[in-house]
Amino acid sequence: MKDFVNEINKRRTFAIISHPDAGKTTLTEKLLLYGGAIQQAGIVKGKKGARAAVSDWMEIEKQRGISVTSSVLQFHYQDACTNILDTPGHQDFSEDTYRTLMAADSAVMVIDAAKGVEAQTKKLFKVCTMRGIPIFTFINKMDREAQNPFDLLEEIEQVLGIETYPMNWPIGCGKEFKGVYDRNAKEILAFESVGKIGTQQAATIEARLGDSNLDELLGASLHETLRDDIELLDGAAYEFDMEKVTHGKLTPVFFGSALTNFGVEPFLNEFLRLSPTPLPRNSSAGLIEPTSPDFSAFIFKIQANMNKAHRDRIAFARICSGKFERGMDVLHVQSGKKIKLAQSTQMMASERETVDEAYAGDIIGLFDPGIFSIGDTITTAKTPFAYEGIPTFAPEHFARISQIDTMKRKQFVKGMEQIAQEGAIQIFKELGGGMEEVIVGVVGVLQFEVLEYRLKTEYNVEVRRTGLSYSQIRWIDNDDIDPKTLNLTSDTKRVEDFKGRKLLLFTSPWNITWAEEHNEGLRLSEVGKA
Ligand code: G4P
Numbered sequence: 001m002k003d004f005v006n007e008i009n010k011r012r013t014f015a016i017i018s019h020p021d022a023g024k025t026t027l028t029e030k031l032l033l034y035g036g037a038i039q040q041a042g043i044v045k046g047k048k049g050a051r052a053a054v055s056d057w058m059e060i061e062k063q064r065g066i067s068v069t070s071s072v073l074q075f076h077y078q079d080a081c082t083n084i085l086d087t088p089g090h091q092d093f094s095e096d097t098y099r100t101l102m103a104a105d106s107a108v109m110v111i112d113a114a115k116g117v118e119a120q121t122k123k124l125f126k127v128c129t130m131r132g133i134p135i136f137t138f139i140n141k142m143d144r145e146a147q148n149p150f151d152l153l154e155e156i157e158q159v160l161g162i163e164t165y166p167m168n169w170p171i172g173c174g175k176e177f178k179g180v181y182d183r184n185a186k187e188i189l190a191f192e193s194v195g196k197i198g199t200q201q202a203a204t205i206e207a208r209l210g211d212s213n214l215d216e217l218l219g220a221s222l223h224e225t226l227r228d229d230i231e232l233l234d235g236a237a238y239e240f241d242m243e244k245v246t247h248g249k250l251t252p253v254f255f256g257s258a259l260t261n262f263g264v265e266p267f268l269n270e271f272l273r274l275s276p277t278p279l280p281r282n283s284s285a286g287l288i289e290p291t292s293p294d295f296s297a298f299i300f301k302i303q304a305n306m307n308k309a310h311r312d313r314i315a316f317a318r319i320c321s322g323k324f325e326r327g328m329d330v331l332h333v334q335s336g337k338k339i340k341l342a343q344s345t346q347m348m349a350s351e352r353e354t355v356d357e358a359y360a361g362d363i364i365g366l367f368d369p370g371i372f373s374i375g376d377t378i379t380t381a382k383t384p385f386a387y388e389g390i391p392t393f394a395p396e397h398f399a400r401i402s403q404i405d406t407m408k409r410k411q412f413v414k415g416m417e418q419i420a421q422e423g424a425i426q427i428f429k430e431l432g433g434g435m436e437e438v439i440v441g442v443v444g445v446l447q448f449e450v451l452e453y454r455l456k457t458e459y460n461v462e463v464r465r466t467g468l469s470y471s472q473i474r475w476i477d478n479d480d481i482d483p484k485t486l487n488l489t490s491d492t493k494r495v496e497d498f499k500g501r502k503l504l505l506f507t508s509p510w511n512i513t514w515a516e517e518h519n520e521g522l523r524l525s526e527v528g529k530a
Contacts, residue, residue, distance in 0.1 A: 004291075004293075004322075004323055004359070005291050007081075007323075007359045008277065008278055008290050008291055008359050008360045008361060009277045010079060010080050010081045010277075011080075011081050011082075011083065011277055011278050011359060011360065011361025011362065012080055012081070012082045012083070012105070012106070012271075012272060012275050012276075012277070012361070013082075013083040013085065013103070013104055013105045013106075013278065013318075013361045013362070013363070014082075014083070014084065014085065014104050014105060014106045014107055014108055014275060015084070015085040015086075015087050015100055015101050015103075015104040015107050015108070016028060016084065016085075016086070016087065016107070016108045016109075016110060017087055017101070017107050017108070017109050017110070017121060017124035017125065017128065018109065018110035018111070018120070018121055018124075019112070019115070019118030019119060019120040019121045020120065021112065022110045022111060022112040022115070022118070022121070022140060022141075023110050023112065023140040023141060023258045023259065024087075024110050026140075026258040026259050027108075027110055027138060027140065027258040027264065028073070028084060028086070030258055030261050030264045031075070031077075031082075031084065031264065031268060032073060032075055032084075034075075034077055034264070034265060034268055035075025035076055035077040035082065072084070072085055072086065072316070072363040073086065074362070077268065077272070078272070080272050081361075081362075082272075083361065083362060083363055085100045085101075085103060085104050085363065086100075087100050087101065087124065093120065093443060093444035093446075094424070094442065094443050094444045094446070094447050095392075095393050095395070095423060095424075095426075095442075095443045095447075096301055096423070096424075097124070097443070097444075098123075098124070098127050098393040098443070099300050099301055099374065099390055099393075099423065100300065100301065101124065101127045101128055101131070102127075102131070102300050102318075102390050103300045103301075103316075103318035103363060104128075104133065105133060105134075105275070105276050105277075105278055105279045105361070106133050106134040106135070106136065106275045106276055107124075107128045107133060107134070107135045107136070108135075108136050108137075108138060108271065109121060109124075109125065109135055109136070109137045109138070109251070110138050110140050110258075111137060111138070111139050111140065111152070111156070112140060112141055113139050113140060113141045113142050113144070113146030113147060113152065113173065113255070114141060114144060114145055114146050114147060116147055116151075116152055116155045117155050117156060117159045117160060122159065122160065125160050125162075127393070128248060129160075129161075129162075129248055130527075131248075132247050132248045133248055133276075133279075134245050134246055134247075134248055134251075134274070134275060134276060135162065135248050135251045136251060136252055136254070136267075136271055136274070136275065137156065137164070137251045137252070137253040137254065138254050138256060138258070138263075138267055139152060139170075139253060139254065139255045139256070140256060140257065140258050141257060141258075141259070142170050142173050142177050142180075142191075142255050142256060142257045142262070142263075143173075143174065143177050143191070143257040143259065143260050143262065144173070144174050145173060145174040146170070146173035146174065149166070149169065149170055149229075149255065150229075150232075153166065153237075153253065156251070156253070162248070162249065162250065162251050163238045163244065163249060163250040163251070164237075164238065164250070164251055164253050165237070165238055165239075165240045165241075165245075165250055165251070165252050165253060166183065166233060166237070166253045166254075166255070167182070167183060167184065167252050167253060167254050167270060168180040168181060168182045168183060168189070168254055168255055168263070168266070169181045169183060169226070169229055169230060169233065169255065170255040171188070171218055171222050171225075171226050172218075172222050176222070177191050177257075178190065178191055178217070178218050178219075178222060179191040179262075180254075180255050180256065180263055181207065181209075181226060181230065182266070183230070183233070186207065186208070186209075187205060187207050188205045188207040188214075188217070188218075189205075189262075189263065189266065190205055190217065191257070191260075191262050205217065209223075209226065209227045209230060210227060214226075238250060240252070242274070245274060246276065252270070252274060254266070254267045254270070277290070277361070278290035278320070278360045278361035281298075281320045281321075281387055281388070282387070282388045283296075283377070283385045283386060283387045283388065284385045284386045284387075285383065285385035288320055288321050288385070288387075289321065290320060290321050290360035290361065291321070291360070292321040292322060293321075293322055294321060294322050294379060294380050294381035294382075295319070295321065295322035295323060295324055295328065295330065295379060295380045296319070296320050296321045296322060296377065296378065296379035296380070296381060296385075296387070297317040297318055297319045297320055297324070297364070297377070297378050297379070298317065298318055298320060298375060298376065298377050298378075298387040298390075299315045299316065299317050299372045299373070299374060299375065299376045299377075299378075300316055300317070300318055300374065300375075300390060301315070301316040301374070301423070302314070302315050302316070302368060302372060302373075302374060302421075302422040302423060303315075303316065303365070303422075304418075304419070304422055304424075304454070304458075313368040313370065313372075313422065314365040314366065314367065314368060315365070315366045315367075315368040315372040315376075316363055316364070316365050316366075317363065317364050317365075317366055317378065318362075318363055319358055319359060319360050319361065319362050319363070319364065320360055320387065321360050322359075322360060322380070323357065323358070323359050323360075324341070324355075324357065324358040324359070324362070324364060325356065325357055326341065326342065326354070326355065326356045326357070327340060327341065327342055328340070328341050328380065329341075329380070330378040330379060330380050331378065331379055331380070331381075331384050332371060332372070332376065332377075332378050333376065333377040333378065333379065333384050333385070333386045334373065334376045334377070334386070335371055337371065339371070339378070341366055341378075342367070373421055374390050374422075374423045375387075375389035375390040375530055388530060389530025390530055391527040391528055391529060391530050392426065392475075392497070392527060392528030392530075393443060393526075393527055393528075394443075394472070394473045394474070394526050394527065395426055395441030395442050395443050395473060396441075396442075396443060396471055396472070397441070397442050397443075397444075397445050397448070397467075397471075398439055398440065398441050398442075398467075398468040398470045398471075398473075398505065399439070399440055399448060399465045399466060399467050399468055400437055400438070400439055400440075400465070400466040400468060401416070401437070401438055401439075401440050401451070401463050401464070401465055402436065402437045402438075402463060402464050403461055403462070403463055403464075404462045404463060404464055405461070405462065408460070408461045409435075411459045411460060411461045412435070412455070412459070412461045412463070413435045414459065415454070415455045415458065415459035415461055416435070416438065416440075416455075417498075419451060419454060419455075420498060424447055424450060424451065425440050425441070425442055425447055425451055426440070426441040426442070426497060426498075427439070427440055427441075427497070427498055428440075428441060428495040428496065428497055428503065428505075429495060429496055429497075430495060431483060431484070431494055431495065431496055431502075432496075439468065439495060439505070441473060448465060451463075452465065468505075469491075469507050470493065470505040470506060470507055471506070471507060471508065472505070472506040472507075472508070472509060472511075472512060473503055473504070473505055473506070474503060474504050474506070474512060474524035474525060474526065475501055475502070475503050475524070475525045475526075475527070475528045475529070476501075476502045476503060476504065476522070476523070476524060476525075477523035477524065477525050477529075478521065478522060478523050481502075481522065483502050483504070486504075486515065486519050486522065487515075487518040487519055488504065488511075488514075488515050488518075488519075489511045489514055489515070491506075491507045491511065492504055492505065492506055492507075492511050492515060493505040497528065499528075501528055503528075504524065512524065
């Protein structure tokens with residue numbers, strides 16, 4: 001029993017969120033190098049087809065040289081067992097990216113020091129705030145020209161609405177970058193450029209601000225700036241408050257440079273010290289503690305077609321309590337069926353391995369004979385319960401999809417429904433309408449191509465796609481409103497989703513405001529409640 005609790009308390013399950021190009025892949029690689037999970041950089045994402053990608057399951061991924069699916073990377077470092085949930089970012093941004101955040105206990109936000117807070121970071125941050133999980137910030141690329149660090153903090157606070165606490169402070173940037181000052185240890189971690197990919201340990205120098213040796217090390221001007229900055233921070237900035245960190249109200253901020261491996265190790269150490277062990281989760285039976293002896297997990301992602309020879313699917317489950325053992329019998333709560341978890345995999349950097357044991361906090365991939373849906377619960381508990389479901393996130397791209405060959409209606413409907421059930425796309429119908437023509441909504445445009453490709457290869461159906469100019473969608477929260485009676489701009493469309501929930505499609509944010517102003521009591525939501 002003690003071992004079991006120990007194992008769970010070793011777990012740290014987190015996602016890295018960022019805008020494309022901020023350095024998420026580079027940072028992930030450096031973290032994996034520390035954990036010894038990979039031997040060389042460049043293996044996490046076979047960018048430009050250079051090396052094998054972690055997930056190249058689908059033909060389309062190979063063609064594009066990108067990863068469509070997010071994966072989970074586990075590594076051990078010191079006493080911790082760390083699970084990094086990869087959140088796809090480039091063109092492969094999809095609803096899965098959001099859903100992955102539902103399985104994380106904390107998040108690391110990577111920000112490009114020259115660019116500050118960017119669009120995709122904002123979107124992902126919003127989902128993290130919704131969950132109230134701790135968020136750690138790594139301000140990257142300090143070896144390049146960067147914005148003023150005070151301005152960066154101000155931007156994080158203003159744009160994202162979270163307080164900041166710099167754990168270290170940069171000394172110069174770009175060619176003038178001298179390192180960072182650790183506010184707690186009161187020492188300087190000196191930066192030495194060691195070529196493009198530095199992996200060596202940076203030197204730490206005990207530093208009393210004001211000492212003359214710092215003039216030599218940093219130059220008189222940077223030394224003076226550092227002294228002034230630290231004085232300002234100590235006097236005027238937010239205090240470190242663990243309670244606020246835990247609830248995602250204050251983010252510890254670290255400056256560094258992932259590419260040159262500068263500041264990564266101290267970041268990892270602090271992150272492991274401050275980030276939470278697996279968190280309890282809300283369920284129909286109240287909060288379930290991770291150390292509760294019964295195994296339980298929820299499905300947060302479904303991946304189709306891992307093996308092209310079979311039309312099987314892998315359901316990714318986040319273990320929320322207890323211990324998983326391969327071959328165990330569990331109850332699939334939503335169907336009421338008992339199932340044996342005989343086939344299970346775990347992602348270890350570049351390989352997929354069979355996993356025999358796993359603990360609360362871990363992610364496992366389960367063979368799915370087609371019974372799982374996103375948000376489902378499996379458990380061994382005698383009194384079954386269901387975890388709170390996963391909300392539906394607002395798609396941003398819409399198209400009308402219809403089958404070209406009307407004789408293939410059955411395959412079309414089946415394909416569309418199955419792909420939607422996996423959560424790869426959302427489908428909307430005219431109010432009270434059928435499946436002749438449907439509106440498909442996706443978070444990332446690549447999903448349209450994935451849809452067309454899969455309908456063709458798996459269901460033998462060719463479709464016609466007509467892009468639509470809607471860009472926003474809102475779920476109508478009022479149960480008692482008939483959408484037909486709403487006063488809306490002429491370009492706003494009324495639809496329903498597959499759960500029968502009523503929605504509105506808008507061509508601009510302006511129209512949303514218009515709808516709210518002209519319909520008293522109308523409550524619109526950016527996420528569809530589970
Ligand atoms: P992403 O996953 O967030 O999209 O970013 P990724 O790590 O792929 O990094 C984007 C680019 O930024 C890469 O350059 C990477 O080498 C560079 N980069 C990441 N961290 C740092 C850093 O700390 N300092 C500097 N100077 N550059 C950094 P690229 O030229 O686009 O790709 P590559 O040819 O180097 O692979």
